[in-house]
Amino acid sequence: MGYLTQEKISEMGFSYVGSNSYLSDKASYYNCENIFIGDSVRIDDFCVLSAGMGGIEIGSYVHIAVFSSLIGREKITLLDFSNISSKVSIYSSNDDYSGASMTNPMVPEQFTNVTHAAVTVGRHVIVGSGSVILPGVTLEEGVAVGALSLVAKSCKAFGIYTGVPVKWIKNRKRDLLALEKIFTQG
Numbered sequence: 001m002g003y004l005t006q007e008k009i010s011e012m013g014f015s016y017v018g019s020n021s022y023l024s025d026k027a028s029y030y031n032c033e034n035i036f037i038g039d040s041v042r043i044d045d046f047c048v049l050s051a052g053m054g055g056i057e058i059g060s061y062v063h064i065a066v067f068s069s070l071i072g073r074e075k076i077t078l079l080d081f082s083n084i085s086s087k088v089s090i091y092s093s094n095d096d097y098s099g100a101s102m103t104n105p106m107v108p109e110q111f112t113n114v115t116h117a118a119v120t121v122g123r124h125v126i127v128g129s130g131s132v133i134l135p136g137v138t139l140e141e142g143v144a145v146g147a148l149s150l151v152a153k154s155c156k157a158f159g160i161y162t163g164v165p166v167k168w169i170k171n172r173k174r175d176l177l178a179l180e181k182i183f184t185q186g
Contacts, residue, residue, distance in 0.1 A: 001045055002026065018060065031055075038062065038080070051076075054092065054118060065129075072135065075118040081180065082121045085129040085147070092119050094135050122157070124176055144172050 002025040009017050014032045017023070018039035026045040029035060034051035038060035043049070046067045049056055054075030058064075062078050065086040070076045072092025078084065095103040096113035103112060117136030121127065125139045128147035133139070138154040145151060146162025146169075155161050158172045 015055070044068075044086075052092065052116075059123075072119070073114075073116045074135065077118070077120045079121060079123045079125075079141075081124045081176075083126045084121070085127055085131075087130045088127050088133070089131075090119055090121070090133045092117060092135050124180070127151075128162075142172055142174065142176070 004023045004025050009023065012029060012032045015034060015036040017037045018041065020039055021037055021041040023037070023043045024045045024047065027043050027047040027049070030050040031052070034053070034055035035049055036055065036057045038058055040060050041058055041062045043064045044066040047064055048069040048071065050071045052073030054073060056070055056076045058078045059080035059082070061081045062083070064084045067086050068084050068088045070090045074092035076090055076092050094115045096115070101111060101113035115135050119133055119135060120138045122139050122141040122143060124142045127133065127145045128149065130147055131145050131149040131151060133151045137151050139145065139151070140155060140157035142158035143155045144160045145155070145166060146160070149162050149166045150164040151161070152165050155166065158174055160169045160172050161167065162169055
């Protein structure tokens with residue numbers, strides 16, 4: 001996998017890109033001036049980061065795996081130590097599927113009924129492959145979302161959720177918080 005050079009990152013006009021971050025040269029980045037990327041972040045091939053007016057903010061020690069997308073008008077936030085597995089889609093904008101309005105961005109806004117709401121992925125959250133996160137969702141600290149899940153409602157801290165739509169399955173261990181302390185102090 002090839003990564004963007006520091007020179008190319010500067011040319012693209014990102015809001016900020018921290019040290020030790022690796023941005024694939026095969027990923028697509030739109031509205032870079034609204035994209036903030038912390039330290040030690042890896043964005044893999046064929047990802048799409050399309051920042052709207054709210055922007056995309058990625059903390060430190062974050063991984064976004066192949067074929068994932070972050071798209072929408074409102075803010076999308078990925079906090080420190082979060083992990084987005086392959087083919088995950090995070091939307092801060094979503095069309096109305098009811099048929100009461102028209103859909104797609106090529107139709108004037110007066111004929112659509114798009115929902116726009118910020119999405120937050122908390123610290124130490126892991127989202128399994130193929131999952132979809134819809135506008136307005138907050139995944140609190142330590143949440144684990146199983147593969148192929150649909151997340152339409154917020155999830156409470158340190159819960160394991162899975163399904164379509166997601167349901168709480170059980171609590172997640174918090175051992176990773178002690179490991180973070182050792183890691184950050186070492």
